[in-house]
Each structure stands twice: as C-alpha cells, then as structure tokens.
Amino acid sequence: MRILLSCILIASLLLAAGCSGGSSIDGSSPEAFATSMKKAAEELSPEQQAQFSASVALITMKIGTKAAMEGKDPMKAIGEELNGxxxxxxxxxxDRMAEAKE
Structure with a gap:
C-alpha cells in the first residue's frame, strides 16, 4: 500500500510540475527535479503537454514501482532516469514503454 501511495504521489507531483521544451530535466535532487519539470512545462504546446503528462505517468508507474519493490527511493530512480x-x-x-507494453 505504501508503494502504491508513493507512486501516486510522485505521479501527481510530476504531472502538476508539467512539461518541457528545450530545457533539460535536472534529476540531481528532488527540488531541482521539480523546478526543472515546471520550467520545462512552460515551453510546450497544450498538445505536447498532454503527451508529456501521459508519458510521465507511465514512466512514473513503471520505474517508480520497480524501484519501490526493490527497496529503492522511487523519486530518486525517476529523477536518475529522466536526468538530462x-x-x-x-x-x-x-512512447517506447507504451509500445513495449503492447
């Protein structure tokens, strides 16, 4: 239950933070990650933001859940995956994760 709640919280934070255009995501710390996600959000069109949000949700669930099940920090794992x-x-x-899932 705790793992699920952690993943939901992370997904909510990431989705609320938004999307990115040319800016890169800084996964070096939770604060830098949230700030860079928010900055990146301001650079996308509404259509791209929807795509980005869907991708972030899928990535969060896959990577965050795996990390939590391995006893690792889900937020750190997601930040490391998206860093740069x-x-x-x-x-x-x-998109690649969604295709692999099918």
Missing part, C-alpha cells in the same frame, strides 16, 4: 532529458525525449521514452 528534454520533454521531447521523455515523450519518446514514454
């Missing part, structure tokens, strides 16, 4: 990516790269990663 642009919003477009996050969307592409989400």
């Amino acid at each position: 990516m642009t919003a477009e790269e996050v969307i592409e990663l989400g």
